[in-house]
Amino acid sequence: MSVARLPARDISRDPRSSRQAAPPILGFLDEDKVGTIQPHDDALVITLRIEGYDVKRVMVDQGSAVEIIYPDLYKGLNLKLDDLTPYYSPLVSFEGRVVTPKGQIRLLVQTGSEVVEVDFIVVDVYSPYTAIVARPWLHTLEAISSTLHQKVKYPSEGRVCEIRGDQSSARQCLVAAIRYEPETESSVRAEGDL
Template sequence: MARLLAEDVNLVPKRVRVEVRPALSFSDEDKVGTIQPHDDALVIMLRIGGYDVKRVMVDQDSGIKVMFPDLYKGLNLKLEDLTAYDSPLRSFDGKVVILKGQTRLPIQARSEVVEVNFIVVDAYSPYTAIVGRPWLYALGAVSSTLHLKVKYLAGDWVEELVGSQSMAVQCLVATILHQPRVEPSVFTERSS
């Protein structure tokens, strides 16, 4: 009988181990702490080049990572830290932006670190940097402007970066205040 049981055990197929990983999703609970409805940009803090950097905008529509003069100066980067970058770049308002070059730096989001190439521009922005799809993809992250969060897997758990709604509003106000004054148009009536 013992022999029969041993043979029966060999006939039972081995169980397939199924790996269960948490899903990257957003719910109404993720909106807690935000003022709804809103149309604010997703502005977060990241550790870039070993420094905590505020006012980093996550732009899902951008295919590049941009660094503005405040961050360039704050990281004490010099021209010799840059490599050439000669592809034209346009700002949000459609103007061609003056490029200084590009530099490769680590971006740390909590426990995950991703090396990225930043294009360094010489243009005004209330943001210190803009990160886009390439950074999100490298991190394996999903962002939601509605929920003002970025979520990604770190091992067996979901980590999240929470956007600052007040910082997004401050950046918007700074952009509005920075706009050059436009002289009102003077219309004259034509005589017939």
């Protein structure tokens, strides 16, 4: 009679093991609305650390598939046209206009202790925001966002971390967008101007 030996099972990695720590649960409760002005329909506008700088007026748009930076941030980071890689796909603006990007650039975005590389599309159009982060950034961080609760939550080192939105900044951006009157569009600007 022969006895077959089964390989030892590593129970530390087995999801059925009670010794494995449960991952943090991401979600929102009514308590997460404390400190916000309710009711509201404000965009989720946060401050992020991009390339070592605290950048205000960053909109979180979970409905978008691309991250965007606008001229103010582009200039503020001292980026040049030579820093961009080609990006040939046109984008559609909030107003429904087709926008031709200037290019793409990969920048480091820090959220707490988490640092991720984000591919931003550079566009030369007016926006009250300095940047938009979207689904790729959220998915890389394994984050969820809530405009109602004015927060982004993400797991980090076994706990749930959060970024609070700035409703005052969101409202200022909305007013700026409403008051904005386009002069002549960016096509009148000198080539290479950002």
